Amino acid sequence: MIETQTLHKDYLRPLLRKLGKQYRLVGPVRNRFGDTLYIEITDLDRVDIDLKHQPQNSLKSFFFPQTEPLASYIVDTEPLSPTQLYSFHPLLPENRPTLYFGVRSCDLFAVLYMDMIFLGGKHRDIYYEQRRRGAVFITLGCNEPFANCFCNATRNGPFLEFGFDLQLTDLGPARNSYFVEAGKANGVKIVRKWARFFTVSTKEDRRFQYQAALEARGLFKQLVHVDLACQELEKGCEPEDVLTDFSQRCQDCGGCAFICPTCTCFSITDQARDQGSGERIRSWDGCTFAGFTRMAGGHNPIDMRRHRIRKRFFHKLKHDVQKHGRPSCVGCGRCVDMCFGGVDIIRFINAITEAGDLGRGKKRGV
Amino acid sequence: MEYDTYPSCSLDARRQAQAGRDNIYLPDQAIIRNIIRENSLVNTYELTLVDELANHRFSFQPGQFMMISMPHLGEAPISFSSSPDGEDGFSLTIRNSGRLTAAVQQLRAGDIIGVRGPYGRPFPADRLEGKNLLFVAGGIGLAPLRPLIEYWLSRPDEAGNLTMFYGSRTPEEFCFNRDFSRWEQNGLNLRLTVDQTAEEWDGSVGLVTSLLDGYTIDDETMALVCGPGIMIRFVFKQLQAMGMKAENIITTLERHMKCGVGICGHCHMEEKLVCIDGPVFTAAELPDPDNP
Numbered sequence: 001m002i003e004t005q006t007l008h009k010d011y012l013r014p015l016l017r018k019l020g021k022q023y024r025l026v027g028p029v030r031n032r033f034g035d036t037l038y039i040e041i042t043d044l045d046r047v048d049i050d051l052k053h054q055p056q057n058s059l060k061s062f063f064f065p066q067t068e069p070l071a072s073y074i075v076d077t078e079p080l081s082p083t084q085l086y087s088f089h090p091l092l093p094e095n096r097p098t099l100y101f102g103v104r105s106c107d108l109f110a111v112l113y114m115d116m117i118f119l120g121g122k123h124r125d126i127y128y129e130q131r132r133r134g135a136v137f138i139t140l141g142c143n144e145p146f147a148n149c150f151c152n153a154t155r156n157g158p159f160l161e162f163g164f165d166l167q168l169t170d171l172g173p174a175r176n177s178y179f180v181e182a183g184k185a186n187g188v189k190i191v192r193k194w195a196r197f198f199t200v201s202t203k204e205d206r207r208f209q210y211q212a213a214l215e216a217r218g219l220f221k222q223l224v225h226v227d228l229a230c231q232e233l234e235k236g237c238e239p240e241d242v243l244t245d246f247s248q249r250c251q252d253c254g255g256c257a258f259i260c261p262t263c264t265c266f267s268i269t270d271q272a273r274d275q276g277s278g279e280r281i282r283s284w285d286g287c288t289f290a291g292f293t294r295m296a297g298g299h300n301p302i303d304m305r306r307h308r309i310r311k312r313f314f315h316k317l318k319h320d321v322q323k324h325g326r327p328s329c330v331g332c333g334r335c336v337d338m339c340f341g342g343v344d345i346i347r348f349i350n351a352i353t354e355a356g357d358l359g360r361g362k363k364r365g366v
Numbered sequence: 367m368e369y370d371t372y373p374s375c376s377l378d379a380r381r382q383a384q385a386g387r388d389n390i391y392l393p394d395q396a397i398i399r400n401i402i403r404e405n406s407l408v409n410t411y412e413l414t415l416v417d418e419l420a421n422h423r424f425s426f427q428p429g430q431f432m433m434i435s436m437p438h439l440g441e442a443p444i445s446f447s448s449s450p451d452g453e454d455g456f457s458l459t460i461r462n463s464g465r466l467t468a469a470v471q472q473l474r475a476g477d478i479i480g481v482r483g484p485y486g487r488p489f490p491a492d493r494l495e496g497k498n499l500l501f502v503a504g505g506i507g508l509a510p511l512r513p514l515i516e517y518w519l520s521r522p523d524e525a526g527n528l529t530m531f532y533g534s535r536t537p538e539e540f541c542f543n544r545d546f547s548r549w550e551q552n553g554l555n556l557r558l559t560v561d562q563t564a565e566e567w568d569g570s571v572g573l574v575t576s577l578l579d580g581y582t583i584d585d586e587t588m589a590l591v592c593g594p595g596i597m598i599r600f601v602f603k604q605l606q607a608m609g610m611k612a613e614n615i616i617t618t619l620e621r622h623m624k625c626g627v628g629i630c631g632h633c634h635m636e637e638k639l640v641c642i643d644g645p646v647f648t649a650a651e652l653p654d655p656d657n658p
């Protein structure tokens with residue numbers, strides 16, 4: 001294990017500039033509308049890197065875009081006999097080694113979840129893999145969790161123990177530097193190769209970092225009993241009332257599924273270019289849409305909105321616990337911000353554990 | 367509850383573990399050798415992969431399915447309906463029940479469709495060996511059972527008694543009636559029934575469940591049930607009332623599917639994915655056996 005380091009804040013850009021020669025850079029940037037989004041950065045000098053606010057998007061779309069072509073196809077008829085010919089040609093994304101920096105713990109953890117879905121089974125998804133291979137992650141621990149965060153309760157934050165290449169911790173205004181832990185091989189390589197930007201950490205630094213990580217745990221504004229909810233669901237709890245309530249407030253927009261870093265369901269459709277050719281497209285889908293499970297003849301095993309909302313929450317908090325040993329909500333709080341009907345996972349969990357407010361329509365947090 | 371990590375997160379290990387085809391979403395070409403009309407809505411398509419080497423390598427097990435592609439219409443999951451011992455390709459039996467399946471009906475011999483697979487968990491051959499097999503089918507529900515019937519009829523030494531109760535709305539709608547006499551000669555005890563009386567029909571009239579009445583069930587019997595949801599429901603009920611254990615009753619389920627390989631999430635049934643954990647399930651494995 002390599003010694004921990006510190007990185008002076010003034011050296012962050014120079015380091016990124018160097019790394020930008022080797023990697024495509026993706027990081028949180030504040031745009032002129034005041035939104036913070038993870039975006040691809042082509043010119044470091046022309047963007048406002050924002051390590052203060054929670055990015056509104058997650059990293060999901062960098063590995064699994066909202067729509068992407070899987071293949072093109074050609075349909076032809078043989079000149080002499082009218083026999084139909086029909087063939088497919090893959091449209092693979094290029095593999096671009098990418099450095100993701102300023103990544104929040106929840107967002108990296110969600111990538112690990114996606115790895116399991118797209119690469120962990122018997123069948124490997126090479127479209128995902130093309131984008132995922134060669135990805136390097138510099139994460140940023142959260143000294144001050146944001147308004148709707150509860151990653152302490154889902155146990156993947158506010159600081160990580162594994163999964164990152166480098167993890168940064170802000171050592172506060174006085175020191176004006178980051179504490180740097182190297183996790184995976186690429187992180188170690190970066191520290192070795194660019195040693196001149198780093199300083200070996202002191203005992204003081206380490207103590208400060210430990211303190212910051214400890215204090216952050218006490219700063220969560222949301223008290224969410226994720227474990228308890230999982231246990232209740234495991235025991236067979238069916239929260240009919242809250243589901244009925246939710247079903248009256250849900251507008252079927254799918255926003256919760258699209259914004260969620262661990263909602264990975266998709267659809268595949270063909271789009272004709274002309275009579276003789278077209279593309280097979282994959283796009284995000286959501287289990288809260290009525291068509292998600294509809295079969296031929298209109299039969300639908302999950303046919304009421306209440307059942308669809310149940311499906312989404314149960315998948316995250318019950319079925320994934322049964323299958324993978326932990327819930328697949330990473331506590332990012334985005335669905336809380338997203339839904340104006342208040343159909344969010346915090347309210348769902350609170351309803352099951354009978355804690356906190358179930359207030360209708362009232363927004364939480366900011 | 368302890369959950370600090372996902373079970374396997376190393377990309378390299380997975381890459382090494384991966385064998386076989388690379389792009390799971392890319393269909394192969396299959397050419398239609400022959401089309402057999404079963405009834406006004408259902409045809410059986412005999413197919414061979416265009417790539418000769420792939421065709422030699424190709425094999426499947428009863429209960430598995432293929433994702434078939436039609437130009438501009440996307441994909442649909444379809445069960446194998448031919449013997450798994452077949453030398454040259456495989457058959458799919460397809461009912462016209464929507465956009466894609468309607469277009470399939472327009473195809474002619476010599477046309478090419480896209481196929482990928484085989485996918486899904488097959489019928490458990492080891493559990494069926496030596497057992498008395500009771501097949502209960504309704505309509506096109508016989509299609510996924512047919513590979514099993516062919517398989518066990520050609521292995522008389524390894525199988526127990528084979529019985530089939532098969533129901534259809536009318537006598538004209540039975541699928542695979544060209545096979546019936548051969549199957550009976552090879553030892554299948556076959557009973558047919560139709561919902562409505564018809565001229566020139568001297569067999570039973572009534573639901574397929576009525577045929578079950580005279581049948582005795584012992585611990586050496588396994589039931590294989592496939593047909594419309596409501597039929598499956600009633601047959602399950604009756605078999606269990608007759609003393610059959612839920613784990614000895616097997617069916618195959620249909621769900622909306624997109625990927626067929628356990629990734630897209632469409633076929634979730636509680637914690638299971640029908641495309642990889644099924645489509646073959648025992649009654650004991652279904653979350654709500656009354657509503658498969």
Ligand SMILES: Cc1cc2nc3c(=O)[nH]c(=O)nc-3n(C[C@H](O)[C@H](O)[C@H](O)COP(=O)(O)OP(=O)(O)OC[C@H]3O[C@@H](n4cnc5c(N)ncnc54)[C@H](O)[C@@H]3O)c2cc1C
Nearest residue numbers: 295296442443444445460461464465466467620621622623
């Ligand atoms: C494992 C399995 C095996 C099957 N085996 C057979 C078989 O051997 N013979 C046969 O005739 N049919 C079989 N089916 C049903 C067949 O897949 C549907 O009839 C077919 O998908 C209908 O497509 P469509 O475009 O004609 O219908 P439409 O109603 O026009 O389809 C509309 C949309 O719904 C989706 N969809 C509709 N029904 C289903 C369905 N049941 N499963 C998955 N997606 C669906 C399609 O993807 C499409 O996007 C099987 C289904 C499954 C899941």
Ligand code: SF4
Nearest residue numbers: 260329330332333335
């Ligand atoms: S369910 Fe909500 S809080 Fe949990 S990971 Fe998804 S968007 Fe974030």
Ligand code: FES
Nearest residue numbers: 626629630631641
């Ligand atoms: S069809 Fe995609 S997960 Fe089953």
